[in-house]
Amino acid sequence: MKLQNTLLGVIAGAVMLQAQGAPPDFSGVYYPLNPFGAFRGGPAAGGPPPAQRQGPPPRPTASAPLSDGSRGRTPDEPLLTPEYMAKWQMISKTRIAGTGEYDLTAKCLPPGMPAMMRMDYGMEVMQNKDKITFFGELNDALRRVYLDGRKPSQKVLDDPTYAGYSTGHWEGDTLVVDTVALRDNTFIEGFTPHSDAMTVHERIRFKEPGLLEDTITVTDPKALTKPWETVKTYRRATREKGNDELREFACPEGLGEAK
């Protein structure tokens, strides 16, 4: 009887712990729901295999999304102050002319936060109690989110990086992350510039099993007229689908060939 009661107590305790919300495990490999922006590459890229098609597949009409700003900015992009709008226009001109001088990823540099969370290629999440690590396949970009209660020190704040310094905590099943100490030569997304005052706030959760959602809010009083919010969604890969291993990127392999 006594043993029974003890066992019941242990089980009840475990159930209560679960109810109190042991945080979800985000670990795994993911792919974005909308890779390459809204680009689909035409029916030939990603359409059904030839056997299932009726007639020959149509010819593709593009190789990648247009990313030179020649069609201006869309209303869902960050709203820039005049100074940063002028900077964007200047970079747009270089891209329309065909140069990649402001293209960080073409130089094998990491995209930085928050651009890296587009995860246009693949993403791998590694998680334990004290830290969650996000790895982006594109240019092997890495960021760590500390969950053990530490805060960015003055040394960290004085030393901005591409991924910045991220700390997070759980609010129920949602991971809340704040990122500071970001370099000002990266882009918010595409080639939208920002200042050294940019900070990034995220709320990350499973929208449904296997579907991870990151609601990102970017604040930058110098570059943006108001905070900008965007939502990224990623599908977890599975061993059954055979897509749960990311290949190494090793970008500088190609830099050696540049002439």
Added chain:
Amino acid sequence: MKIAWIACGALLGTALFLTPAAQAHHSNSAFYVTKVITIKGVVKEFRWSNPHVWVILTVDDGKGNKVDWKVEGRPPGILERSGWTPKSLQPGETVTIDLSPAKDATASGLIARVTKEDGTILSNAPPPTE
């Protein structure tokens, strides 16, 4: 071997008389990504490397001249998920490549898709994630 042009724009015509591009790591902004032209030729080299794969394609311009096109594709990680392997293309085989031409009008471009002689299509992106 007679190799026919399937499509040929004014820009392509210009490109034939210029030196092939140096192999370099490019931003997508180096290409007219929303234009697609088609070339057919013989694979001289297929390089499975990051951050882009490369196909060197020898193309006959129909006037007795052979031009080596240097065409780049997405990284191996993306192409693997689109059905490519390091052995997808073999030197000596004839393929048709739909590509976006380079803005500098050299004989180079960005792959939209590759079609092998047996009709197999190698696309430049995996199926969309649902």
